[in-house]
Amino acid sequence: MSTSVASIDPDKTGNELKAQRFQMLEDIAREFSGEVVFPTYFDAVLRLRKVLNDPNQSIANIAHAVSAEPLISAKLLHLANSVAYNPEGKDIVDLKSAIVRLGLSVVHTAALAIVMTQLMRAKGMAEFADTTHALWEHSIQTSAAAHVLAGESSRINKDEAMLAGLIHDLGAFYMLYRASQYEELRHRPDTIRYLIVQWHESIGVSLLNALGLPEEIVEATIDHDHLRGQPSTIRSLSDIIYVANMLSGGHIEWVMQDQPGMTDAIAQLEQQYGHLRPAIDALTAELRGNLK
Template identity: 65%
Template sequence: METSQEEHSQPVANKNGEDLKADRFRMLEDIARELAGEVIFPTYFDAALRLRKDLQNPDLPTARIAKIVSIEPLVAAKLMQLAGSALYSPDGSPAKDLSAAISRLGVDLVRTTALAIAMNQLLRSRDMAIFNDLTRALWDHSIRTAAAARILARTYTRINPDEALLAGLVHDLGAFYMLYRAVQYPELRVRPDSIKYLIIQWHEGIGVTLL
């Protein structure tokens, strides 16, 4: 059942119990429909803004582009997906890490793709300001996890450290996406605890689907 904009714009009622469960379920239904298509959503506004600014420099060296892109989870995931597509990988072999993906795609395409995604994120980020503390916490957690994964892989395993960094970077994509969807429901925007509950329960499966 489609959820109309009119329903989302109605005054927020003091819901609880079964009514609140129905709101949560409606959001999850909408997410399931959207995941069937192309999904672009904001992660953290400041990161998207910095990415957009840096990539506008036409003289940026390749190493710097790789470093910039590697700190933005959605851009990194999209570039990995593109590098593994039939157009850029005729034999079907996936890129093992972000550096390999950038080498395969070329600097110009990486810059164009990353900039397009970042600008799209900026257009969608304004409504997420209500969850700014939570998005910042998720962002910081993603960066710390990525750094720790790289160090552990390099020190204790034979896993490619860059591949481990990428895994840490994108492991909370589902949580960012759920926050973006939550702001579209007035009755959920005023209930951060309810959103946190949904994220804990569902973000891992949704993240796998996004990737």
């Protein structure tokens, strides 16, 4: 039986480990100045490629499939708001409107190009397969919860809320990909988990800005994993992403349960919004099925 790398080469400690972590963060900062494409959930990307390669798919079917892929959704929104497709400067904030503005040909070509780049960069991600799957499932459920919660408020766009929920943890996907580029980090899940807990929110904000997402969507993702005062009424997109994330397991995913008051906060949210659970579960299943 072979011996794992982790068993013969223990985690670095002290200044040596800190230097390795900062090297990764410095590399991330440099990459944001160029084109950013990275793999998210490998199986979902494979299924999306199958949809995109089918010439009989309608724009509605492609839109449904893309709505379950965080990075491609973000990039299509940015493209739709670019000068080439938005000469009048009227920004849109939801995926459906972006796809309508771009048209089938552009959506198909752009999405397929991103898919192929994701697949080429997916090497080395095998160690994180379970984590990326769990993160994708969480993103899908948060997206569904955000849509349903927005439906309870007349002031929030449901489709915008759905997109914000889908991409709220894009920084964590990106950090997993960046970690896969470091031989030592790939075999140290505890080190990666620590880095993601500490940095995925701030890196996520920088990433969404680098991807050119509308400011209101970026701002809605800030501090979504940090315990805040209980919102008696949902008043903003930020409130929706916070509640949707918590209802979808975000407090557990990155070991947030150690925060004082977390258990009580979750219980209060479940009591206040638990009646929406059947609708959230149904929409989650629909989004998950969009790639089948």
